[in-house]
Amino acid sequence: MNIDELKSTWSEDTATETPEISTEQRNKIQLPLENMRKNMRREFWWILGIFVFAFLVCSICRPFKLQLYITVLIASMFIVTVFFFSKFFKLYNEISNPVFKTYDALKDLMIQFNLNKQYYLSYYISFAPFLVCEILIILEFIPWSKPLSELQIAIILISTVTGGLFVLFLAGKFWFHHYYGKHIKYIEGLLNELKA
Template sequence: MNIDDLKNTWNDDVSAATPEISIEQTNKINLPLEKIRKNMRMEFWSTVGILLFGFAVVWIPVPEAPFKFKFYLTVLLFSMVIVISFFFSKFFKLYNNISNPMMKTFDSLKDLMYQFDLNKQYYLSFMLSFVPFLVCEMIIVIEFIPRPIPLSETKIAVILISSLAIGLFGLFLLGKYWYRVFYGKYVQQIENLLVELKKK
């Protein structure tokens, strides 16, 4: 068998292994992808708005708020910006990949599903990464908010431990729910198409 025959045989095998996606199936893919892109944009700008609102609230001129209180909250917010920037850089790569989709083969669709699965893990990690910030915020509030009767050490420990436990559990559930509502159902539509292609 000469080289040309070998190339033709190889190309035939690859074509058989990676069936083409029809125009109708491409349209089915584009609809959920557009919904995902729209939700990603909404989430990005909402996060930017919340952070700007947070900085504005911290530095509203309140005479009784000590400088240390404002400074610690500002450092906390800047730390959140760094963490959020890391995760959004990952999400932005996915956004770029699905903004100009070249969904022509079964393999490209499988690769897209792998990216969605990876970003789901990033998403849950993103939500859970806010737990330390929640605990730090509780510490700052406990330390700086004046009270008629100071909290005992036991109460402080209970507040912090319960904040950690509730925060972990609550943010994990919120992350799963949020992902399912804004992304999961659209990813499922693409996965159903992948299963449909497998049967062919």
């Protein structure tokens, strides 16, 4: 095969276009995307408010050792939150300026949604070590009427961490489905219509 035949074969292969998305279908996509953007903004402001409140509470904690531990713990949680919210912010920017003219562009968006779903669940699960630290701080600084035995401390710690992980996972799944999942399913339905 000579170069000219190879070029013509290459041109034929690249000439296949992906299906265009009609204006009506693009308009159908805009509403769930706008709802997702609104939910992302709302969630950002809620999380910011929670951290401001947490730092204010830290400022009145006494003794100093407790205040230091809680401040360091909340600052660490804030750093983890900033990391994950930077990932969510990239998606927010992408869906803020949607240019979905082809099936492939919409398919890429669905891949990003699925990736961000994993980020979202990871965000909630990443709070497990903080939960352990919180329980240790509580066990250390709360005055008990009689000292706890090592077995009691182990049972409290293990049961709280196990229950807390379960609650964090369920909360993450519920929150994601309630605020984002239904909109993603709607867009996925439109994607399936285009495929058919």
